[in-house]
Amino acid sequence: MNKITFLSGFILTCLLYGCYTAIISTELNEAVVNQSNKEIIYCIDTNIGNDCVTIMPQDSIVLKMEYQHEFSESILAYEVFPHYVTYNKILIYNLTDTTSMCDVEIGRFMKTDSVFASHFDTKMEGNSNDLRVHNRTVISNYVLSKFSKDYTMLERFDKYYQK
DSSP, rough: HHHHHHHHHHEEEHHHHEEEEEEEEEEEEEEEEEEESSSEEEEEEEEEEEEEEEEEEEEEEEEEEEEEEEEEEEHHHHHEEEEEEEEEEEEEETTTTTTTEEEEHHHHHHHHOHHHTEEEEEEEEEETTTOOOOOOOOHHHHHHOEEEEEEHHHHHHHHHOOO
């Protein structure tokens, strides 16, 4: 009986005092290079944040988003909880020509057009607790040629078109 009591007490002590604080960190660096002579609006919505930026002709920008989560974890029940970047929506607008493209169309063209796919690059660094994602999108005239007419932009960006 003494062994069972001692063992139970030891396990309970380990569970109560054998905790540590774990931090999961995910960083997204979304570089967008506009090689065209068109004014572009680039919008992303991810599980770690969202942003929408205007990129002038022959310019580039880097969107940075960070996610950090701190939690207590028992040493005896150690488990890794990775936090990856998931895209909910990508929208690219060509303000000059009222054309646009969304993530579904981007995915479709990437599967069938290797030249188009070469304009998108992803690189990941780190591990499941400290992940850094680097995406690069190059908007060229070739990419813009795949955009489709989007008359909803006239309402969505009415201040731009009232100029």
